[in-house]
Amino acid sequence: MGKISSMKLKGSQNLRLRLLLSTLSSTPILIEDIRADATWPGLRPHEVSFLRLLEKISDDCVVEINETGTKLKYKPGNVMGGKHVVHDCGVSRSIGYFLEPLIVLGLFGKKPLSIRLRGITNDSKDPSVDTFRSTTLPILKRFGVNPEGLELKIESRGVAPGGGGEVVLSVPILQDSLRAVTWIDEGMVKRIRGVTFSTRVSVQFENTMIHAARGIFNRLLPDVHIFTDHKAGPLAGKSPGYGISLVAETTSGCFISADNAVCYAQGEEEAEIEDEEKKDLIPPEDIGKQMAGILLGEIEQGGVVDSTHQGLLFLLCALCPQDVSKVRVGKLSPYGIGVLRHIRDFLGVKFVIKPDPLTETVILKCVGCGLKNLSRKVS
Structure with missing residues (x-):
């Protein structure tokens, strides 16, 4: 078997997104020049912690970091999921930083995921655990994720700088694939x-x-x-x-x-x-x-989600079966635009973007890449 070539990337921006898409698309990546010119070069503690988390929920995943932390080689494994997984997220970023990729990865695992995360539950950088519970999980249900077994329990709270919060996330596995959506009516x-x-x-x-x-x-x-x-x-x-x-x-x-x-x-x-x-x-x-x-x-x-959830919405549309998904959002956020670019590079899915001048919103359409949960056990 020939050696699988890695996708070469540069810089520290959207590192979490790159690792998530690399895992979903089974594409090895090599990232160079990670904050090479910064006073403190290399990976930050929360980025290393996220890599450790990927190792915990995956099988055969390989992570190589050079001495200065400015170069990262990542070969994704199979997402296993599993119960009673525990991860300390540290205190350099909140639990919200880890939750978004975890929720998506959990859907494509071999077994349902139940994980206890410790760290900061609420801060001003990342969406809070309350937002994930009230807003993010209902978005997944739109795409056909089984609401049974999809929950987030807040056991204790912790804010910066000390942390000390604890949450338990449960994500069911997809039996086949997500469901394409036409979601353009915001309602009142x-x-x-x-x-x-x-x-x-x-x-x-x-x-x-x-x-x-x-x-x-x-x-x-x-x-x-x-x-x-x-x-x-x-x-x-x-x-x-x-x-x-x-x-x-x-x-x-x-x-x-x-x-x-x-x-x-x-x-x-x-x-x-x-x-x-x-x-x-x-x-x-x-x-x-x-x-x-x-x-x-x-x-x-306007739009069917707020600006912080645009990236997740686009990602779910891209992972849908090979059918048309159509969604409406307000002004595209910088992160949302970054997600669209990375989806094109990793999954080969391109969105048709059409501004709606009447409502000053944007309608996006794409044909999903048809990602199926191949890890799950077939009974």
Whole structure:
């Protein structure tokens, strides 16, 4: 058998996406010049942690990193899935960074995946675990993923810099393949749901956030419910913080989300930045108003998903059977555009992009690559 040639890539951008697509398409990759000119060259702790996670849920996967961490060779294996898998995500990125690729990979495993992830549950960089539970999982159901066995349990919360949160993700395997969708009707917003959380601070912070957010929403919509999730003791992680996650549900079954968390920054390199951050955290009232405003902005943009879920939507469309999928999104996000380019390179799927000047949205069409779950056991 001839040697399989690797796809050669450069730079650190979209590393997680490249590894995900490499695994799904069984394409070995070689990435060079990973932050070669940076003060701290090479892979970051969360990227190494993600590679370790891929090793845990795959069989025969090979990871080679050079001494400086600026060169990575990755040969994907078969996704095995499995129960009782435990992974510590560390504290340089939140659990949300690991969840999106895990959810997609779990669908194409040999066995259903049940994994316990430890680390930061809510921060301002990645979507929170609440958003995954309320918005990401319903998107998968659109594509024919069995809702039984698809769940995310939040066992304890943890914010930066200490972490200490824990969640359990369960993903069922696909019996065959995903289902192509025509999903262009956003519908009208019929209700808004949300959850606030607080760890190691007064529970009053949550009431303030709810009051501020409701002050904006209640002028527009009567059906607004925001729940509280105050954690204390060992369930509150290791650091103080608070935040809010909001979801607008539409008459056509779309979920549009926005979330944020307030905590002390992860002190990566400069201790001064951490000190500056400690001086002024955003007050709870401001964060409530700010996130209500951001959610209204996402709704105004149009589209069947919010800007943070564009990449996942495009990826699911590309993995569908060889049938036409058609979706509507608001303004294309930079990450969404990056995903479209990588899908073309790894899966050979090209999207037809057509702006809709009337609604200022974009309609995308593609024929899926027909990825089937070949790993699953055939009874």
